[in-house]
Amino acid sequence: MRAATRPVVNHRGAGFRELYKQVTAQLKGVFQTQGEVMLITGSGTAAMEAAVVNLVSPGEKVLVLVGGKFGERWGQIARAYGAEVIEWHYDWRQGAEPEELARRLAADPDIVAVFATHNESSTGVMNDIEGLSRARELSGQRHRALLIVDSVSALGGAPLPMDAWGVDAVVTGSQKCLMVPPGLSFVALGQAALDRLERVTTGRYYLDLRAYRKAAAAGESPYTPAVTLVFALEEALAMLAEEGLENSFARHRLMRDMVRAGIRALGLPLWTGERWASPTVTAVEGAPGLEVEPFRKLVRERFGVELAGGQGEMKGRVFRIGHMGYAGPFDMIAALAAIEQGLAASGFPVKLGAGIAAAQEVWAQWK
Secondary structure, eight states: OOGGGSOOOOTTSHHHHHHHHHHHHHHHHHHTOSSEEEEEESOHHHHHHHHHHHHOOTTOEEEEEESSHHHHHHHHHHHHTTOEEEEEEOOTTSOOOHHHHHHHHHTOTTEEEEEEESEETTTTEEOOHHHHHHTTEETTEEOSOEEEEEOTTTBTTBOOOHHHHTOOEEEEESSSTTOOOSSEEEEEEOHHHHHHHTTOOOOOSTTOHHHHHHHHTTTOOSSOOOHHHHHHHHHHHHHHHHHOHHHHHHHHHHHHHHHHHHHHHTTOOBSSOGGGBOSSEEEEEOBTTBOHHHHHHHHHHHHOOOOEEOOGGGTTTEEEEEOOSSOOHHHHHHHHHHHHHHHHHTTOOOOTTHHHHHHHHHHHTOO
């Protein structure tokens, strides 16, 4: 935040051009790609829309994996731009099974893109992106479909080695694991996606990634960027580099395991099982005698901790605990303490200290 308070500079000046080149080069390391990364002034949804309009032409067939609110969003965007959308709805408590994706692709050679959500933050479920990418290998030959992934709530906090896993396009936003205020988003494209960029016929202007590629060669954005957020991004990338990606992944896994142990100790049901558990957000179901929305309000107003609510059909059914970005184990202890106090104040049977103790036990044994 301090970095973002620096005086604004000319975004067409030499100093900012060097900074722009620097941060886009560093972002390649976070995406783990030799492809190209485009920086957009806009939310994560802007990056999602950019992926759709630049990689799918009207009338083309796409397969959208829907396991939560943000999987639904992929379908809504693709439909808005005239794609023929096939939605695969799977259990919101689980991720998409790669074997089922392989079956669906084998049955339909006309699908040009598969849209998946890396980390479905509405449910706290993380998909097996590596497995989904490999599912395109059919009888020794890769299906034509690009794999396009929303990693808005995971990139930098969970592994997604784009090139190693053969992912064609990944989008993310600044405000989650990258620790920057909202307002920037990023699209990373591998070679297959870059090739397709030139063939797509969808009308686009502000989100035309061809313009971003051309401007990036000179260290610029085609349109006025959020200069102060780029300052913040520079600092955040330096922080992430100092910690190291693998250490960041481990920290997020630790926070996840602490939270899940604490919630179990308090007798509350977790939304998803261990296989699919997100390292960046945990969804907790309501329980008999505990109404989720009044409980969230109580914890916020009396104990100063904001628990996220459910989205869409999950509203009123779950609350969510974020453990991503600029957060650590002590933050999880504080969140669990507030939850314990909120449960007690709600008249829910709880042993104060049980959740905190379980979380600290996980931390003490962490290696």
